[in-house]
Amino acid sequence: MTQQRFTFPRWTNLALPAIIIVGVTTPLYIAVVVAYGFSPQATDVGYMPEQPIPFSHQLHAGELGLDCRYCHNTVEETAHAAIPPTETCMNCHAQIHPQSENLQPLYESYTTGNPIEWVRVHDLAQYSYFDHSAHVTRGVSCVECHGRVDTMEVVYQKETLSMGWCLQCHRNPDPHVRNPNLVTQLDWGLDMSAAERIADSASWRKLNNLNPSQDCSTCHR
Amino acid sequence: MTTVPVNELGDTNVNTDEDPRQRAQLVLNHEDFGSVTDDILKANESSRAPKSWYFALAVSFCMMSLLGVMIGYLIFTGVGVWGNNNPVAWGYPIVNFVFWVGIGHAGTLISAILFLFRQKWRTAINRFAEAMTIFAVICAGTFPGIHIGRIWLAYWLFPIPNQMDMWPQFRSPLLWDVFAVGTYFTVSLLFWYLGMIPDLATMRDRATSKAKQIAYGIFSLGWRGSMRHWHRYERAYLLLAALATPLVLSVHSVVSFDFAVAQLPGWHTTIFPPYFVAGAIFSGFAMVMTLAIPARQLWGLKNFITKRHLENMCKIILLTGSMVGYAYSMEFFIAWYSGEIYESFTFINRAFGPYSWAYWIMVSCNVITPQIFWFKKARNSIAIMFTASLLVNVGMWFERFVIVVTSLANDFLPSSWGIYEPTWVDVLTFFGSFGLFMTFFLLFIRYLPILAIAEVKAVMPLADPHGHGHSYYEMEGETAESAKALEEDE
Numbered sequence: 001m002t003q004q005r006f007t008f009p010r011w012t013n014l015a016l017p018a019i020i021i022v023g024v025t026t027p028l029y030i031a032v033v034v035a036y037g038f039s040p041q042a043t044d045v046g047y048m049p050e051q052p053i054p055f056s057h058q059l060h061a062g063e064l065g066l067d068c069r070y071c072h073n074t075v076e077e078t079a080h081a082a083i084p085p086t087e088t089c090m091n092c093h094a095q096i097h098p099q100s101e102n103l104q105p106l107y108e109s110y111t112t113g114n115p116i117e118w119v120r121v122h123d124l125a126q127y128s129y130f131d132h133s134a135h136v137t138r139g140v141s142c143v144e145c146h147g148r149v150d151t152m153e154v155v156y157q158k159e160t161l162s163m164g165w166c167l168q169c170h171r172n173p174d175p176h177v178r179n180p181n182l183v184t185q186l187d188w189g190l191d192m193s194a195a196e197r198i199a200d201s202a203s204w205r206k207l208n209n210l211n212p213s214q215d216c217s218t219c220h221r
Numbered sequence: 222m223t224t225v226p227v228n229e230l231g232d233t234n235v236n237t238d239e240d241p242r243q244r245a246q247l248v249l250n251h252e253d254f255g256s257v258t259d260d261i262l263k264a265n266e267s268s269r270a271p272k273s274w275y276f277a278l279a280v281s282f283c284m285m286s287l288l289g290v291m292i293g294y295l296i297f298t299g300v301g302v303w304g305n306n307n308p309v310a311w312g313y314p315i316v317n318f319v320f321w322v323g324i325g326h327a328g329t330l331i332s333a334i335l336f337l338f339r340q341k342w343r344t345a346i347n348r349f350a351e352a353m354t355i356f357a358v359i360c361a362g363t364f365p366g367i368h369i370g371r372i373w374l375a376y377w378l379f380p381i382p383n384q385m386d387m388w389p390q391f392r393s394p395l396l397w398d399v400f401a402v403g404t405y406f407t408v409s410l411l412f413w414y415l416g417m418i419p420d421l422a423t424m425r426d427r428a429t430s431k432a433k434q435i436a437y438g439i440f441s442l443g444w445r446g447s448m449r450h451w452h453r454y455e456r457a458y459l460l461l462a463a464l465a466t467p468l469v470l471s472v473h474s475v476v477s478f479d480f481a482v483a484q485l486p487g488w489h490t491t492i493f494p495p496y497f498v499a500g501a502i503f504s505g506f507a508m509v510m511t512l513a514i515p516a517r518q519l520w521g522l523k524n525f526i527t528k529r530h531l532e533n534m535c536k537i538i539l540l541t542g543s544m545v546g547y548a549y550s551m552e553f554f555i556a557w558y559s560g561e562i563y564e565s566f567t568f569i570n571r572a573f574g575p576y577s578w579a580y581w582i583m584v585s586c587n588v589i590t591p592q593i594f595w596f597k598k599a600r601n602s603i604a605i606m607f608t609a610s611l612l613v614n615v616g617m618w619f620e621r622f623v624i625v626v627t628s629l630a631n632d633f634l635p636s637s638w639g640i641y642e643p644t645w646v647d648v649l650t651f652f653g654s655f656g657l658f659m660t661f662f663l664l665f666i667r668y669l670p671i672l673a674i675a676e677v678k679a680v681m682p683l684a685d686p687h688g689h690g691h692s693y694y695e696m697e698g699e700t701a702e703s704a705k706a707l708e709e710d711e
Contacts, residue, residue: 005426005434006431006434006435006438008435008438034382037384038384043384160384162384162385163384163385163386163387164383164384164385164386164387165384167385167386168386
């Protein structure tokens with residue numbers, strides 16, 4: 001054969017270092033992508049939308065000591081924890097701070113009958129079924145998922161609400177269970193040691209015979 | 222110059238006679254290495270392929286597009302377009318998956334096991350058998366991929382850490398399948414490519430256009446054919462052959478677990494792994510034959526893929542076909558011998574129930590057809606072996622159909638029985654998968670070395686000169702020196 005032979009130019013020798021560089025940086029790239037996947041930006045942790053009325057949970061649930069169930073009154077009976085209607089607010093605010101500028105949307109809602117458009121903070125995907133009553137009546141406190149709402153001036157999302165996060169507790173419920181009568185006491189148990197807390201949780205779990213299910217159909221119905 | 226030994230009939234194109242005095246020639250009508258390269262690459266290097274190649278490619282491409290349309294329709298509409306439903310939740314897709322994976326078995330058997338057993342005749346068929354394996358596994362992989370329904374969740378097949386804390390079921394053979402088929406594909410691809418490197422370098426050196434020189438140049442990885450290159454190449458090839466050998470047995474064993482691990486009558490049997498492996502090799506060789514016969518004709522390779530090669534394949538088809546036949550009868554025997562009413566019913570139902578037509582197609586194609594290869598006339602007749610290989614392909618598809626559908630359609634509880642009917646989408650998807658397979662195969666025979674050029678040369682007598690009186694050259698009255706000189710000329 002006497003045809004013109006093609007010789008690869010010298011710069012093609014760079015292919016080897018290039019392959020090595022790609023080989024080395026690929027794990028790095030994967031690490032960055034995975035880290036981003038777990039970061040609050042991707043998981044919505046810290047989501048803190050502005051509400052139509054600057055309602056302070058810190059004031060109401062914390063300082064004033066209102067029980068969570070005073071407003072979210074369906075939480076022990078139904079899957080959904082109700083957002084209170086305007087009338088619930090008016091029980092007190094008919095008398096308290098009637099002139100406050102911040103409360104104007106409340107009075108407007110009361111007179112017109114149009115509900116206040118609160119912005120949902122904890123928005124679980126539609127394909128996952130979550131039942132508040134099933135958890136609350138068995139001693140899973142509000143604080144386990146929502147954090148210390150009694151200290152939040154503006155409510156934000158504390159946990160990832162991801163499936164893996166749900167499963168952590170379903171696989172290993174202790175120390176997330178307590179006396180069902182204490183579920184709305186968000187500051188309960190802070191003075192206990194970790195071992196005490198786990199023992200308490202285990203005892204309540206045993207008493208109420210709690211065996212959290214991990215079947216797909218438990219949450220995806 | 223020497224001549225190829227002429228057999229008693231004086232026909233240089235026949236090497237199927239058994240003469241214990243000398244080994245049969247595996248390469249006919251070629252005295253030197255150079256002409257071997259020329260002849261194997263003739264069709265690849267000609268500026269235009271045969272017209273029939275363009276025609277076949279056009280047809281295959283249309284069929285492949287049909288597959289694409291069917292998959293698109295499936296994804297946008299949902300699995301309801303298929304006939305899969307209760308009680309037969311595994312219809313065509315799983316039948317097709319097992320069918321294609323089975324076909325993909327011959328490649329590694331030929332390239333690894335026959336290599337380790339020093340079966341020299343493998344060299345002429347191993348390259349395209351491996352190619353066929355890879356394309357068949359691609360077709361096979363398509364079906365479970367689209368069978369999952371929500372194709373955008375296909376990555377759930379793999380154990381990838383995720384925020385859902387969700388893992389595949391490690392106790393399920395379906396997951397083992399992912400690993401088994403994935404490993405098989407990877408090793409087969411590596412084996413195929415590694416074996417091709419010297420030949421790609423040959424094509425690079427002979428290429429006349431710059432584009433070809435660059436393309437083959439990249440893929441031949443700087444091969445220069447030095448002793449050191451050959452040494453490492455041979456080592457690596459041997460290692461890969463050793464690695465691939467257990468895979469020949471493992472992949473289809475694991476595929477059979479998909480059924481055998483389930484509790485269904487007709488599936489839950491220990492004979493399944495060996496029975497499936499035999500069936501896979503059976504169908505794989507049949508497909509190699511179906512492809513080899515037209516390819517050797519079209520590409521002018523009759524001197525390399527000789528009748529002896531085809532005859533050897535016929536013998537393997539006869540062997541594995543009989544093994545499959547034995548498995549069929551043993552299934553029946555055990556169904557009776559176990560005294561298990563469900564198992565007995567399943568097999569009687571297979572042979573005489575609503576799907577008996579499929580069962581008897583399977584038996585006649587898989588058990589009866591290969592028996593013709595007891596006769597040498599049949600083993601030497603291209604027409605008979607081509608027909609038989611097609612029938613075996615049909616029969617092996619029906620075997621999977623019978624296994625998948627009959628057991629699911631009529632299980633323990635008569636109230637849950639049902640009849641499976643494929644839809645037109647099922648049928649066209651299966652039809653289209655042949656387009657995918659053939660398109661790849663046709664592109665392969667045009668642009669890649671269809672035979673292992675370097676290895677074929679190694680089984681020629683020229684590659685093995687004996688200087689002490691009993692070599693092939695001595696018999697022809699030439700000295701070993703002249704043979705050596707000839708070799709150096711190359």
